[in-house]
Amino acid sequence: MNKENVRLGIAPIGWTNDDMPELGSENTFQQTVSEMALAGFTGCEVGSKYPRDPAVLKPMLELRGMEICNAWFSTFFADGEREKTLDEFINHMDFLHAMGARVIGCSEQSGSIQGQAVPVLGNGKPVFSDDQWQRVAEGYNTLGQIAEQKGMQVCLHHHMGTGIQTPQEVDRFMNLVDDRVYLLYDTGHLWYSEGNDKVMLDVLRRYLPRINHVHLKDVRPAIIDKVRSQQLSFLDGVRMGTFTVPGDGAIDFRPVFEILEQGGYRGWMVVEAEQDPALANPLEYAIKARRYLRETAGI
Numbered sequence: 017m018n019k020e021n022v023r024l025g026i027a028p029i030g031w032t033n034d035d036m037p038e039l040g041s042e043n044t045f046q047q048t049v050s051e052m053a054l055a056g057f058t059g060c061e062v063g064s065k066y067p068r069d070p071a072v073l074k075p076m077l078e079l080r081g082m083e084i085c086n087a088w089f090s091t092f093f094a095d096g097e098r099e100k101t102l103d104e105f106i107n108h109m110d111f112l113h114a115m116g117a118r119v120i121g122c123s124e125q126s127g128s129i130q131g132q133a134v135p136v137l138g139n140g141k142p143v144f145s146d147d148q149w150q151r152v153a154e155g156y157n158t159l160g161q162i163a164e165q166k167g168m169q170v171c172l173h174h175h176m177g178t179g180i181q182t183p184q185e186v187d188r189f190m191n192l193v194d195d196r197v198y199l200l201y202d203t204g205h206l207w208y209s210e211g212n213d214k215v216m217l218d219v220l221r222r223y224l225p226r227i228n229h230v231h232l233k234d235v236r237p238a239i240i241d242k243v244r245s246q247q248l249s250f251l252d253g254v255r256m257g258t259f260t261v262p263g264d265g266a267i268d269f270r271p272v273f274e275i276l277e278q279g280g281y282r283g284w285m286v287v288e289a290e291q292d293p294a295l296a297n298p299l300e301y302a303i304k305a306r307r308y309l310r311e312t313a314g315i
């Protein structure tokens with residue numbers, strides 16, 4: 017891939033998992049960002065241990081040659097929490113803007129089971145009604161407009177256990193929203209949902225011009241099989257090792273990089289591989305991911 021077009025980041029969730037803060041509770045903010053830089057990354061997303069004051073956070077990142085490229089934001093439009101979501105979004109956007117980020121990755125969390133003790137591969141995930149889809153689309157179109165006024169872009173993170181998980185749900189969402197709303201493409205979540213590289217690549221091809229942020233997550237299918245057969249939750253699976261860094265699991269990332277390159281993708285690619293840091297040392301796995309990107313994507 018062309019190094020001029022792509023920046024490489026990594027998510028702090030490999031050091032401390034904010035969905036299960038006991039995983040990696042021993043890893044401090046400074047250790048986390050130092051190790052990210054040591055592994056060769058120049059950007060990261062935001063974790064709960066990060067100072068939230070840009071005047072404090074910025075210099076600490078600059079010392080390490082790092083910057084913020086995005087931070088997760090939960091929306092609740094289908095549930096009807098429009099005003100609260102918009103208010104919180106503006107604070108979040110202002111923080112990211114002050115940090116120099118230009119992308120705001122959002123996830124529609126109405127009814128989400130991603131943090132609940134519910135089988136993630138069962139029937140418990142939300143399925144939106146027509147009215148809920150309309151509320152989600154209207155909400156995201158509004159977020160897109162607000163972000164645009166600030167010179168920023170909103171994207172939707174499709175996610176296991178949410179109302180926008182499958183390729184069909186991604187299609188429905190993308191067809192309902194206007195072109196100020198983008199897609200955050202996460203390899204691991206699509207593979208997990210569909211169980212193969214093909215569908216994951218089809219979604220990438222279909223929405224390439226509308227993808228403005230990429231999460232690189234690899235998967236361990238043997239663990240996903242256990243999650244299915246033992247009816248485990250999303251977080252049970254994460255603890256057991258559903259995800260790992262690119263190059264360490266089953267996904268062949270070469271076509272992902274080729275499609276992004278041929279489509280002229282410009283933006284961040286963020287290694288995001290939450291697993292138990294006691295089993296997968298975060299620095300070791302960050303270095304492994306960085307090496308794989310150099311060898312496979314030439315970046």
Ligand SMILES: O=C1C[C@@H](O)[C@H](O)[C@@H](O)C1=O
Pocket residue numbers: 029035088130173202205231288290
């Ligand atoms: O982007 C993400 C943020 C996490 O909190 C989430 O659970 C993870 O799986 C993900 O893709």
Ligand SMILES: [Co+2]
Pocket residue numbers: 173202231288
């Ligand atoms: Co992700």
